[in-house]
Amino acid sequence: MSTPARAIRSDDLARTQGLDAAGLQALAAAAVATQDGRNRRGPFRPEKLVTSRTRQAERLSSFYFRGIDSAGLIGLTLAIGWLSGTSVMALPFASVLPLGVALAVALAGLRAMRLYGFGRGERLDVHLTKVAAAIASGGLLGSVIAVLTGQSSYLTSLLEWSLAAMLVAGVMHAVWWGIVNQWRAEGRLTPSIVIVGATKHAERLIADALRRRDINVLGIFDDRLARVPDAVVGVPVLGDLNALVGHRLTPYLDHIVIAVDPAARERVSQITQRLSALPNAVSLVVDQDGDAERDASLARLARSPLSSIEGTRDPDKTAFAKRLQDLIIGGIMLIGLAPLLALIALGIKLDSPGPVFFRQRRHGFNHEEIRVWKFRTMRHEAADATASRQVTADDDRITRFGRFLRKTSLDELPQLINVIQGEMSLVGPRPHAIGMKTGETESARLVAEYAHRHRIKPGMTGWAAIKGSRGPLHSAADVKRRVQLDIDYIERQSFWLDLWIILVTAPVLLGDRSSVR
Numbered sequence: 001m002s003t004p005a006r007a008i009r010s011d012d013l014a015r016t017q018g019l020d021a022a023g024l025q026a027l028a029a030a031a032v033a034t035q036d037g038r039n040r041r042g043p044f045r046p047e048k049l050v051t052s053r054t055r056q057a058e059r060l061s062s063f064y065f066r067g068i069d070s071a072g073l074i075g076l077t078l079a080i081g082w083l084s085g086t087s088v089m090a091l092p093f094a095s096v097l098p099l100g101v102a103l104a105v106a107l108a109g110l111r112a113m114r115l116y117g118f119g120r121g122e123r124l125d126v127h128l129t130k131v132a133a134a135i136a137s138g139g140l141l142g143s144v145i146a147v148l149t150g151q152s153s154y155l156t157s158l159l160e161w162s163l164a165a166m167l168v169a170g171v172m173h174a175v176w177w178g179i180v181n182q183w184r185a186e187g188r189l190t191p192s193i194v195i196v197g198a199t200k201h202a203e204r205l206i207a208d209a210l211r212r213r214d215i216n217v218l219g220i221f222d223d224r225l226a227r228v229p230d231a232v233v234g235v236p237v238l239g240d241l242n243a244l245v246g247h248r249l250t251p252y253l254d255h256i257v258i259a260v261d262p263a264a265r266e267r268v269s270q271i272t273q274r275l276s277a278l279p280n281a282v283s284l285v286v287d288q289d290g291d292a293e294r295d296a297s298l299a300r301l302a303r304s305p306l307s308s309i310e311g312t313r314d315p316d317k318t319a320f321a322k323r324l325q326d327l328i329i330g331g332i333m334l335i336g337l338a339p340l341l342a343l344i345a346l347g348i349k350l351d352s353p354g355p356v357f358f359r360q361r362r363h364g365f366n367h368e369e370i371r372v373w374k375f376r377t378m379r380h381e382a383a384d385a386t387a388s389r390q391v392t393a394d395d396d397r398i399t400r401f402g403r404f405l406r407k408t409s410l411d412e413l414p415q416l417i418n419v420i421q422g423e424m425s426l427v428g429p430r431p432h433a434i435g436m437k438t439g440e441t442e443s444a445r446l447v448a449e450y451a452h453r454h455r456i457k458p459g460m461t462g463w464a465a466i467k468g469s470r471g472p473l474h475s476a477a478d479v480k481r482r483v484q485l486d487i488d489y490i491e492r493q494s495f496w497l498d499l500w501i502i503l504v505t506a507p508v509l510l511g512d513r514s515s516v517r
Helices: 010-016 021-030 052-059 061-083 093-112 124-148 152-185 200-212 241-245 265-275 291-302 315-336 338-351 400-408 410-421 450-454 476-492 495-510
Strands: 192-196 216-221 235-239 255-258 282-284 357-363 369-375 425-427 459-461
Touching (some): 052 061, 052 315, 093 152, 124 152, 192 200, 200 216, 216 241, 235 241, 241 265, 255 265, 265 282, 315 338, 315 410, 315 425, 315 495, 338 369, 338 400, 338 410, 369 410, 425 495, 450 476
Parallel strands (some): 425 459
Antiparallel strands (some): 357 369
């Protein structure tokens, strides 16, 4: 373990690219020079922190890349038929079959060869060779089908298609490869973690991470703070577990790694239980003797710079489908409801002085702070940004028009802006105001699993809302019920469940006569 360290500046980081493992560790050790708090950032901290939500959104770009590739190759196929003076759509099935097979096999080959993963360190020439191989396999199989079906006259067209498809797909993948590598150079795809436990396991993990440079270790936390140094291999110790639970870094973390000896089962259990108050993924690092085994462990933390588009239960695939759903349905709603939104804005202006909109700080995905849009329903001077006083029946702060808006939930419609921006989803746990209180106690402190509701983006509506848990939370039992409903939704989330919740939201909320909002 090392003594207190200073940060390595960005110009220092540029010099690390050509160093070996010993050189990188020496550079970290050389940072041990001052106690200046401004410099205790460690050798991994990027100039600008990127939230885990932003990293997830950029990982999902692989789905967009694949969609554009498919559209480009389909367009090329139609264009070749048009340029030859024959519409592909007008040809008999037997004549279209070879070209259709070539197209389908080429698209399947691009996916099967995992060419949308853009693995770290992959060379452009190797990547483009694989793209050409996927296209060639499609052209070859299409040619075989043409010969077997007596369509040998189309072999020239298939050759032309193969060469043109290699050019089109090659150009697109060169662009995708450049974008991904630019993101990686800016650190926007590099996972960020913190380590729990200033131990020899942490020291070895950090040294390996310094050598690999594919993961950011932002800091160390330890449940036995009095026994640990100020830094480990240049990475600062930022506090104990209580400090981690409330730390401003949590929205930027992809993983929390416990580097405590697994044999200390009671300590590991206590740490794991304490960290259950956070929405972040938690892993236990098992110290391994071989370099290959340790590299494999780190690779699992740093893997999938972009989604692999593999598997029916792939969380990135689920997140992409949900994002597409939000953009399409949310965009249609925002455009279709524009006249209603304008009328509501006019009503607010005529009813009471003050701005039309009210923005409130709330917790989003992974504890990220977001500002949620709403129509103003309270008198401007009585606005409560922290929800320190929850709404009650006949609340004197609410305007006459505001009471109607809250009763019908029309005040929530501006959150479509948050949905389009990617901060919220149409369906998910409702975002609560930061610091919201139930009675005299902060709501988040009443239920141990409260933070689990932040494991996905918050929603405009949700499972809890249509099950009667909406509006203020006046007791610990209310908080517990809502959190349980939110967790139930997260475990069951699917496109069809989301669609059903969207469809029943309006009749359920309009028919609710008991909830106070």
